[in-house]
Amino acid sequence: MATIKDIAKAAGVSLATVSRVINDGPKVGNETRARIKKIMKEMGYRPNANARALVNQKSASLGVVLAELSDPFFATLAHGIEAIAREKSVQVLLSSGSIEAATELKAIETLLEHRVEAMVVHSKALDEATLIEFARQTPGFILINRYIEEIKHQCVWLDNIAGGQLMAKHMLSLGHKKFVVVSSKYQIDDPYLRLEGIRNALGEAGITLPDSAIEYSSPDQEGGEIAMQNLLTRGCEFSAVLGYNDAMAAGAMTTLLDQGYQVPDDVSVIGYDDVLLSRYCRPKLTTLRYPIEMMAKQAAELALSNANKKQFSEEDRQKTYKYTPTIIKRESVLKTR
Amino acid sequence: MATIKDIAKAAGVSLATVSRVINDGPKVGNETRARIKKIMKEMGYRPNANARALVNQKSASLGVVLAELSDPFFATLAHGIEAIAREKSVQVLLSSGSIEAATELKAIETLLEHRVEAMVVHSKALDEATLIEFARQTPGFILINRYIEEIKHQCVWLDNIAGGQLMAKHMLSLGHKKFVVVSSKYQIDDPYLRLEGIRNALGEAGITLPDSAIEYSSPDQEGGEIAMQNLLTRGCEFSAVLGYNDAMAAGAMTTLLDQGYQVPDDVSVIGYDDVLLSRYCRPKLTTLRYPIEMMAKQAAELALSNANKKQFSEEDRQKTYKYTPTIIKRESVLKTR
DNA sequence: TTGTATGCGTTATCAG
DNA sequence: CTGATAACGCATACAA
Numbered sequence: 001m002a003t004i005k006d007i008a009k010a011a012g013v014s015l016a017t018v019s020r021v022i023n024d025g026p027k028v029g030n031e032t033r034a035r036i037k038k039i040m041k042e043m044g045y046r047p048n049a050n051a052r053a054l055v056n057q058k059s060a061s062l063g064v065v066l067a068e069l070s071d072p073f074f075a076t077l078a079h080g081i082e083a084i085a086r087e088k089s090v091q092v093l094l095s096s097g098s099i100e101a102a103t104e105l106k107a108i109e110t111l112l113e114h115r116v117e118a119m120v121v122h123s124k125a126l127d128e129a130t131l132i133e134f135a136r137q138t139p140g141f142i143l144i145n146r147y148i149e150e151i152k153h154q155c156v157w158l159d160n161i162a163g164g165q166l167m168a169k170h171m172l173s174l175g176h177k178k179f180v181v182v183s184s185k186y187q188i189d190d191p192y193l194r195l196e197g198i199r200n201a202l203g204e205a206g207i208t209l210p211d212s213a214i215e216y217s218s219p220d221q222e223g224g225e226i227a228m229q230n231l232l233t234r235g236c237e238f239s240a241v242l243g244y245n246d247a248m249a250a251g252a253m254t255t256l257l258d259q260g261y262q263v264p265d266d267v268s269v270i271g272y273d274d275v276l277l278s279r280y281c282r283p284k285l286t287t288l289r290y291p292i293e294m295m296a297k298q299a300a301e302l303a304l305s306n307a308n309k310k311q312f313s314e315e316d317r318q319k320t321y322k323y324t325p326t327i328i329k330r331e332s333v334l335k336t337r
Numbered sequence: 338m339a340t341i342k343d344i345a346k347a348a349g350v351s352l353a354t355v356s357r358v359i360n361d362g363p364k365v366g367n368e369t370r371a372r373i374k375k376i377m378k379e380m381g382y383r384p385n386a387n388a389r390a391l392v393n394q395k396s397a398s399l400g401v402v403l404a405e406l407s408d409p410f411f412a413t414l415a416h417g418i419e420a421i422a423r424e425k426s427v428q429v430l431l432s433s434g435s436i437e438a439a440t441e442l443k444a445i446e447t448l449l450e451h452r453v454e455a456m457v458v459h460s461k462a463l464d465e466a467t468l469i470e471f472a473r474q475t476p477g478f479i480l481i482n483r484y485i486e487e488i489k490h491q492c493v494w495l496d497n498i499a500g501g502q503l504m505a506k507h508m509l510s511l512g513h514k515k516f517v518v519v520s521s522k523y524q525i526d527d528p529y530l531r532l533e534g535i536r537n538a539l540g541e542a543g544i545t546l547p548d549s550a551i552e553y554s555s556p557d558q559e560g561g562e563i564a565m566q567n568l569l570t571r572g573c574e575f576s577a578v579l580g581y582n583d584a585m586a587a588g589a590m591t592t593l594l595d596q597g598y599q600v601p602d603d604v605s606v607i608g609y610d611d612v613l614l615s616r617y618c619r620p621k622l623t624t625l626r627y628p629i630e631m632m633a634k635q636a637a638e639l640a641l642s643n644a645n646k647k648q649f650s651e652e653d654r655q656k657t658y659k660y661t662p663t664i665i666k667r668e669s670v671l672k673t674r
Numbered sequence: 675t676t677g678t679a680t681g682c683g684t685t686a687t688c689a690g
Numbered sequence: 691c692t693g694a695t696a697a698c699g700c701a702t703a704c705a706a
Contacts (some may be wrong), residue, residue, distance in 0.1 A: 002702060003698090003699055003700085004701095005699075005700095009352075013676075013677085014676065014678075015677085015678090015700080015701090016676070016677060016679095016701080017675085017676060017677075018700095019700065019701055020676090020701090022700090022701095023701075027675055028675070028676080028684080029397070029675060029676085032675080044474075045698080046446065046449055046450050047450055047454060047699085048391070048450065048699050049390075049392045049450045049452065049702090050387040050396065050452055050699080050700095050701070051391050051453040051682090051698070051699035051700045052699080052700060052701080053683050053701085054386040054388050054391055054683065054684090055681075055699080056682085056684050056701075057682075059387065069412055069415050069416040069419055070412055070413050070416035070450045071412075072412065072613070072631075074408055075407055075409065075411075075412035075415075076407050078406050078407075078431075079405075079406045079407035079414075080579050082406055082431070082433050086432075086433075086434065090692085091430055091432070091447055091448075092431050093428055093429070093430055093431070094401075094415075094421075094429050094430075094431045095428070095429070096419050096423075097423060109383070110428055111384050112383055113384055114386040114387070114428060115338075115386065115387055142702065146699095151690075161692080221616070257619075273704080276409070276614070277613070277614065279558070280558065280587055280617055280618045281617050282594075282617065283572075295526060330528070340682090340684090342682055350692075350693085351692065351693045352683090352684080352685095352693070352694090353685085353686085353692070353694075353695095354691090354692060354693075356684065356686085357691095357692090359684075359685095361684080364691050364692080365692085365694085366691060366692070369692085384683085385683050385684070386683090387682090387683080388682075388684045388698090389683080389684060390684095390698095391683080391684075391698045391699065392683080392685050392686085392697075393684085393698085394698075444695095518691055561689045599696090
C-alpha cells in the first residue's frame with residue numbers, strides 16, 4: 001500500500017509537502033497541491049489511521065461495549081451510537097460480550113489498548129469500584145443504563161424505580177388489585193429497582209406483593225411463558241401482569257392466551273421497553289417507553305465531547321443524565337371488571 | 338498513559354527487554370520478567386494497539402459494514418460476526434450506513450484506512466466494478482448476501498431465487514391458486530430475485546402473476562400494512578400472500594386482521610428471513626429460514642483466514658459459499674378451502 | 675512556499 | 691540473557 005513517502009517521491013517533493021496537502025495544510029502552492037492530489041489518486045493512496053493515531057495521540061474512534069447485539073434493545077442502542085459516530089466522522093469499535101464480568105473487563109481493556117478517544121459502556125456485571133476507576137482515568141468514559149453515584153456525571157440512565165411505580169400506578173388507576181410480576185432472574189440492578197418501584201406504588205395503595213406473586217426467569221419470551229405457567233400452576237389469582245420487559249410480557253401473554261384467558265378482558269398485561277415487538281404482538285402491548293436510542297445518542301455525544309477534557313469542573317461533576325419512562329397505551333391493558 | 342519506555346526506565350532495563358516480556362519473548366531472565374510484570378501492573382501499562390499495528394503491518398481487527406443496525410436481521414448478522422471475532426481475539430470495527438452507494442463507499446474506505454486485516458461487507462448499493470476492485474486488492478474482503486460471479490470465492494450468499502420458488506411451491510402444494518406479493522420498493526437485487534423465483538414456480542403450475550398482484554413498499558411492518566391496504570383497495574382476490582420479509586408479512590397480516598379476514602383460515606401469509614418477530618406475532622408466521630447467523634460466522638471466518646493470503650489458488654477461486662433457505666411451518670399458512 | 679529533522683510506541687535485528 | 695538502534699507512516703517545529 002502506497003505511503004506518503006512513495007507519493008512524495010513520485011511527485012518529486014518532500015514528505016512534509018505531501019502531508020500538508022493531505023491535511024489541507026495552509027502553505028502549499030496551488031499547482032503543487034493539484035499535482036500531488038492527482039498522484040495520490042492515481043496511486044490509490046490511503047492515509048494510515050494507525051500511524052495518524054500514534055503521532056496525534058488520538059484516534060477519532062469511539063469504543064462501545066454491549067451485552068448482546070442480537071437483542072433488539074441493544075441493536076437500537078448501537079444504532080443510536082452509530083448515528084452520532086457517523087455524524088462526527090468517528091469510527092466505532094464494537095465489543096459485545098455477554099453479562100460476565102470477565103468478558104466485560106476484557107472488552108473495555110481492549111478498547112483502551114486501541115486508544116479510543118471515548119467509550120460508551122453498557123456494563124451490568126462489573127463492580128462499581130472497577131468502573132469508577134475506568135471512568136476516572138478516561139474522561140470520555142460514559143456508562144449507559146447504570147447509575148453510580150461517584151461518577152454520576154458520566155452516567156446516562158433510566159429511572160427504573162419510577163418505571164416500576166408507573167406501571168403499577170397505571171394498573172391501580174384502572175382498578176386492578178391483584179398483581180403478579182414476571183421478572184428477570186439475572187442478578188443485576190434493573191429487575192430489583194423495577195420491583196422496588198412496583199412495591200412502592202402498591203404499598204401506597206395498601207397492597208403488598210407476596211413473594212409467591214413474583215416469578216423469576218430468563219428475560220425473553222420463553223422466560224415469560226415459563227414464568228406465567230408457573231404462576232398459573234401455583235394457582236395464583238390476578239388480574240394484572242407486570243412484565244420485566246416486553247419480551248417477557250409477550251411470553252406471558254402467549255401462555256395466557258393458550259390457556260384460554262382473554263387479554264385484556266380477563267387479564268391485563270403490561271411490558272417495559274417499548275421495543276418493536278410490543279407493536280407486533282397481538283394484542284398490542286401496553287408498555288413503558290424506554291427512550292434508549294435518544295439515550296444512546298446522548299451518551300455518545302457526551303463521551304465524545306468529554307474526550308478532550310483535562311478534568312471535570314465542579315459544575316460538570318454535578319450534572320446528571322436521568323431519563324424517565326413514560327407509558328404507551330396500546331391494547332393489552334383494560335379496566336378490571 | 339505509561340509507555341514501554343516509562344516502564345523500562347522504572348525497571349532499569351532497556352526497551353527491548355520490556356518488549357520481550359510483553360510478548361512472552363523467549364530470552365528473558367525469570368527474575369527480570371517477574372519484576373517487569375509487577376511494574377507494568379503497578380503503572381497500569383497498556384500496550385498501544387496503534388503502535389503495534391504500525392510496526393507489525395497488521396492490526397488484528399475485522400471491519401464490518403452493514404446497512405442498518407436497528408434492523409433485527411442485521412443485528413443477528415452482527416452478532417454472528419462478533420462471536421467469531423471474540424473467539425479469535427480480534428477487534429471489530431463497525432460501520433453501518435444506510436443503503437446509499439456514497440455511504441457504503443465511505444464506510445469501506447474508512448475501514449481500509451484503519452488497515453483492518455479483513456472485512457465482511459454487506460453492500461447493496463455499490464456497483465459490482467467497485468466491489469470487485471476492493472475484493473481484488475484485499476484478500477480478506479468478503480461480501481455477504483450478495484453474489485458477484487467474478488469474485489464468487491469471496492461471496493457468502495443466499496439463493497434468493499430458490500427461496501422465491503420455495504415459498505410459492507409451498508403455497509401451491511396446499512392448493513392455493515390466487516397469489517399476491519408484498520415486495521420491497523428498494524432497487525436492489527433481493528426483491529427481484531425472490532420475485533423471479535416466485536414467477537418460476539408459479540409458471541410451472543401454469544399461473545402467471547399479474548403486475549397488479551404485486552405491491553412495492555418499504556420493507557418493514559408499516560410497508561407491509563400499506564401494501565396490503567393497496568391490494569385490498571384495488572379489489573385483488575387472493576388466498577395466499579407472499580411477503581418480501583417477515584416484517585412486511587406481519588404488517589400485511591395486521592391489515593388483514595384489522596379488515597376482518599381470518600389468517601390463516603381465509604388467507605395464508607408467508608414471510609421470509611425467520612427473524613424473532615415471526616415467532617412473536619399472532620398467528621405465528623410461517624416463513625423461510627435465512628440462516629444469517631451461520632452465514633455471518635462463515636463470512637467472518639473466511640475473511641480472517643483469507644487475510645494473510647498472498648493470492649488465491651485456482652482451487653480457492655472455484656469455491657462457493659451458497660446457502661439455501663428452508664421452510665419453517667408455523668401458523669399463518671393453511672390449505673386453501 | 676518548501677524541505678529537514680524529530681518523535682509518537684512498538685517490534686525486530688543486530689551486537690554484546 | 692540484554693541493550694542499542696533502525697524501522698513503521700505520519701505530523702510538525704524549525705530552517706531555508
